[in-house]
Amino acid sequence: MVKAPIVTSVEVNEIEFEIRDVTTEPIIGIPIYEKGSSIRRKAHVLRVNTDAGITGEYFGGNAVEYAAIPGLARLLIGKNALDRELFYNDAKQALRQQASMGRSQIDIALWDVAGKLLGVPVHQLLGTYRKELPCYASTYISDFDPDGLSSSEAMADFAEQCFELGYPAFKIHPWMGQPLNKQIEMVAAVGKRMAGKMDLMLDPVCTYETFGDAVKVGKVCDEWGYYWYEDPFRDSGVSAFAHKKLREIINTPILQTEHIRGLEQHVDFVLSGGTDFVRGDPDYDGGITGLMKLAHATEGLGLDLEVHVAGPDRRQTMAAMRNSNFYEMGLLHPKHPGMKPPIYQDGYVDNLTAIDAQGKVSVPDGPGLGVPLDWDYINAHTTDHAMYS
Structure with a gap:
């Protein structure tokens, strides 16, 4: 019998790195392509250390989530690192007034501990369903650089490029704050070029100002047979009633719940008729423990759970789900290599050319999350470090 690994400390490294040829989008603040510009970004690496000499690691999450780590560490120190369900529920109660920020990243690191302890990948702990995942190409936010995704034609060209690379599906992230006719033109241009060749999705990132704009x-999307329509307008994706009404008016399936946090709220949203596809994210929804609860609840309702963005933890969870269609490869741009630092070893990447000829990626089979972190890179770029013990 394996001896229980006891948590001895929790560590956080803050790293800083440069991203070239991007600038900051002025409304929502994420990077968009702009040749010749550059920005500096911060990110975090979490470690949960145990007396068994095994460390659970996770790269991901944001500064707001990491602000909760000091308080959550006290729930872990001296406890069995395998008691993930207990931590999930204790943290859920402790963070009931803080939108559950911080528990997700610790939970993911605890799954990494368990996999490393037993020498198996997380997907095997969860129960493997598959080891290859079909991908959709998920674009950068449309930009204003003449050499970028600055026109409907450029977006259609990129969709065609992705199709030729093997992607079976393509998702548009349009401009923020631009006239509706310009937005509609892009949706139609990509539809005209690629409908019937690949599945098309649209994620306006809640940019349309009114419900009426979302309907238009x-x-x-209906005209060109889009596969799904995601987070269209400025309710910020949280009104089940509004999206139920939208579902009654248009034919294109709706994908919601990226901005709904946790199991119960997701289920309430679905039962209220607010969505067709369900969105889940291990960083937002309670880690791997929370995401798998959501996957099973969604399966019980006969629906599909689509996992938000890319990463080793996402691949591990999707490998244990039947009811999920696509791995979100992104964000992608025809002229930019990506916004993520080279944080992983063993050649692991999530970029435009990471797919095989069938448009799929494999699930890492190493212990835990499956891919070791590059600590030479992390240490060289660390700007702050904290240990809680």
Whole structure:
């Protein structure tokens, strides 16, 4: 019998790195392509150390989530690192007034501990369903650089490029704050070029100002047979009633719940009729423990759970799900290699050319999350470090 690994400390490294040829989008603040510009970004690496000499590691999450780590560490020190369900529920109660920020990253690191302890990948602990995942190409936010995704034609060209690379599906992230007719033109241009060749999705990142705008764009999605329509307008994706009404008016399936946090709220949203596809994210929804609860709840309702963005933890969880269609490869741009630092070893990447000829990626089979972190890179770029013991 394996001796229980006891948590001895929790560590956080803050790293800083440069991203070239991007600038900051002025409304929502994420990077967009702009040749010749550059920005500096911060990111975090979490470690949960145990007396068994095994360390659970996770790269991901944001500064707001990491602000909760000092308080959560006290729930872990001296406890069995395998008691993930207990931590999930204790942290859920402790963070009931803080939107559950911080528990997700610790939970993911605890799954890494368990896999490393037993010498198996997380997907095997969860129960493997598959080891290859079909991908969709998920674009950068549309930009204003003449050499970038600055026109409907450029977006259609990129969709065609992704199709030729083997991607079976393509998702548009359009401009923020631009006229509706310009937005509609892009949806139609990509539809005209690629409908019937690949599945098309649209994620306006809640940019359309009114419900009426969302309806107008949704009807264009209907015309070109879009696979799903995600987070269209400025309710910020949280009104089940509004999206139920939208579902009654347009034919294109709706994908919601990226901005709904946790199991119960997701289920309430679905039962209220607010979505067709369900969105889940291990960083937002309670880690791997929370995401798998959501996957099973969604499966019980006969629906599909689509996992948000890319990473080793996402691949591990999707490998244990039947009811999920695509791995979100992104964010992608025809002229930019990506915004993520080279944090992983063993050649692991999530970029435009990471797929095979069938448009799939494999699930890492190493212990835990499956891919070791590059600590030479992390240490060289660390700007702050904290240990809680």
